Each structure stands twice: as structure tokens, then as C-alpha cells.
Amino acid sequence: MVDVSDIFVCTRCGFCCHGETTVSLDADDRERMVAFLSMDEEKVKRKFWRVTGNCVQMKTVDGHCIFYDEGCTVHQGRPWRCGQWPLHPSILDDEANFMAISESCPGIKKEKGYDIFCEIFRKLIENGFVQC
Numbered sequence: 001m002v003d004v005s006d007i008f009v010c011t012r013c014g015f016c017c018h019g020e021t022t023v024s025l026d027a028d029d030r031e032r033m034v035a036f037l038s039m040d041e042e043k044v045k046r047k048f049w050r051v052t053g054n055c056v057q058m059k060t061v062d063g064h065c066i067f068y069d070e071g072c073t074v075h076q077g078r079p080w081r082c083g084q085w086p087l088h089p090s091i092l093d094d095e096a097n098f099m100a101i102s103e104s105c106p107g108i109k110k111e112k113g114y115d116i117f118c119e120i121f122r123k124l125i126e127n128g129f130v131q132c
């Protein structure tokens with residue numbers, strides 16, 4: 001039986017929560033975040049979201065996501081893309097994606113090697129693995 005920890009264990013380095021932009025939030029993400037925060041949507045929007053046309057992202061503060069504080073403070077209400085990271089299916093398409101993602105995420109067990117990593121990742125997907 002494979003386990004996600006066979007290929008990834010988050011070190012909580014925070015790299016993926018840093019930058020001047022964040023992932024975008026779809027309608028389900030927005031609904032989940034609003035419910036988690038127990039605030040009305042307008043207030044969440046004003047306080048936490050950056051809205052550009054149809055694109056809703058989280059605001060950033062001091063070069064990181066507004067929810068980052070030595071870890072994710074909105075964990076159960078985080079966007080699905082945050083939950084999926086770093087086990088992005090594009091890893092299975094191209095070793096270059098595996099290399100690029102493992103460069104930016106120290107939690108990836110790249111010492112397994114690409115082929116074994118993919119074998120385990122495929123089994124996790126077959127077993128219904130959905131991280132978010």
C-alpha cells in the first residue's frame with residue numbers, strides 16, 4: 001500500500017506561499033474559504049482577496065500570501081490548487097516538470113528518482129488520492 005509520505009512530506013518551508021501573486025480562486029474555493037472564515041463574502045473579499053476582472057486571488061503582504069504565518073492559517077479553507085501542490089499531475093507528463101517542482105519544493109522526495117516517484121504517484125491517483 002502506498003502513502004503520500006512515500007513521495008512527499010511538507011517541510012513547512014513556506015516557499016509555495018511566497019511571491020507577489022497567489023493562485024486564483026474558483027467559485028468552490030471562494031465558498032469554502034468564506035465558510036471556513038465564518039464571515040460574510042463581502043468582508044472576506046475586502047479583507048483577503050485581490051480581484052482583477054474575473055480573477056480572484058488572495059492578497060499578498062510582505063511578499064507572501066495574506067494567510068501565511070509560519071504555515072497556512074486558512075488550511076481547511078484553502079484553494080484546491082494550494083491543496084494539490086506540489087503533487088501536480090504534470091509531473092507525470094514530463095521529467096522536466098518533476099525537476100522544476102522539486103527544485104522549488106524541498107518536501108518532494110526526489111531521491112526516489114523520477115520513475116519510482118511516478119510509479120507511486122500513479123498508484124496514489126488510482127487509489128483516489130486527492131490532496132485538497
Ligand code: SF4
Pocket residue numbers: 009010011012013014015016017085086104105106107108
Ligand atoms: S514548498 Fe513544499 S515543503 Fe515548502 S511549504 Fe510548500 S509544499 Fe511544503
Ligand code: SF4
Pocket residue numbers: 016017022023058065066067068069071072073074075078079082
Ligand atoms: S492559502 Fe495557505 S497554502 Fe495557499 S498560498 Fe495562502 S498560506 Fe499558502
